[in-house]
Amino acid sequence: MKFLLVFDFDHTIVDENSDTWIVKCAPEKKLPNGLRNSYQPGHWTEYMGRVFVYLGDNGVKEDEMKRTMTTIPFTAGMVDLLGFIGKNKELFDCIIVSDSNTVFIDWILKAADFHKVFDEVFTNPAAFSSTGYLTVQNFHAHHCARCPKNLCKRKVLKEFLDKQLERGVSYTQIVYIGDGGNDLCPVMFLKKDDIAMPRQGYTLEKKISQLAQDLSPVECSVLVWSSAIDIISYLKLLIKE
Numbered sequence: 001m002k003f004l005l006v007f008d009f010d011h012t013i014v015d016e017n018s019d020t021w022i023v024k025c026a027p028e029k030k031l032p033n034g035l036r037n038s039y040q041p042g043h044w045t046e047y048m049g050r051v052f053v054y055l056g057d058n059g060v061k062e063d064e065m066k067r068t069m070t071t072i073p074f075t076a077g078m079v080d081l082l083g084f085i086g087k088n089k090e091l092f093d094c095i096i097v098s099d100s101n102t103v104f105i106d107w108i109l110k111a112a113d114f115h116k117v118f119d120e121v122f123t124n125p126a127a128f129s130s131t132g133y134l135t136v137q138n139f140h141a142h143h144c145a146r147c148p149k150n151l152c153k154r155k156v157l158k159e160f161l162d163k164q165l166e167r168g169v170s171y172t173q174i175v176y177i178g179d180g181g182n183d184l185c186p187v188m189f190l191k192k193d194d195i196a197m198p199r200q201g202y203t204l205e206k207k208i209s210q211l212a213q214d215l216s217p218v219e220c221s222v223l224v225w226s227s228a229i230d231i232i233s234y235l236k237l238l239i240k241e
Contacts, residue, residue, distance in 0.1 A: 001091070002093060002170075004175070005175050006176045006177065006178060007096050007177050011179045012178050019100060021072050022065060025064055031054065035051065035054055047138055053133060056132065056134070064136065076226075078228040084232050086117045089114070089117070094118050095118060095119055099182060124139045124150060139156075140152075144185060175231075176190060176195070180204055190218065197223050197231060
């Protein structure tokens with residue numbers, strides 16, 4: 001008996017968007033209008049690349065970025081939830097699938113000593129160049145019309161499950177914890193024994209509700225959460241069964 005917990009990162013593990021949090025490092029803590037308005041839907045990673053160039057051009061260094069990022073708040077109850085999972089790792093495999101980047105997630109998890117809770121982190125690869133600029137790439141290419149061009153979370157989840165099966169690992173249940181529109185695609189991939197846990201009042205919850213109203217509901221169970229304590233309660237029930 002083993003459970004797979006799949007987490008989104010922004011507005012799920014942390015209570016903010018890590019990509020917009022970094023703007024606190026910019027002069028006057030804001031971006032020029034031209035840069036802000038250069039975002040095109042589905043092309044967030046390219047936009048963030050331009051933001052990182054702007055920060056670099058303004059002399060913002062790695063240590064300052066790291067100091068800023070590690071002040072990002074965790075969502076209510078999340079520190080307790082991650083602690084609970086850490087104590088029960090023999091029952092839970094745990095992955096992050098996120099549209100943030102490797103540098104930010106690594107900094108935040110390590111600063112709070114939660115990096116060992118997660119078996120794998122799937123997100124856009126980032127690194128500092130020789131000139132000290134943060135650069136970011138698309139996670140992968142895919143053919144899914146539903147998802148932003150750099151990341152289809154369903155594809156990531158499916159490939160992870162296939163790889164685990166090759167190793168002889170299968171899961172009693174998948175628990176998917178997220179908030180955003182890009183979490184709908186993997187949720188629609190879940191089966192009837194799985195459970196989606198959308199954050200209350202966020203896009204994912206609204207999209208799941210809309211599907212039910214359109215009489216094409218998702219196949220998995222759905223349990224809404226507002227504090228990560230709600231998730232702990234569910235996991236405690238799960239491991240008692």
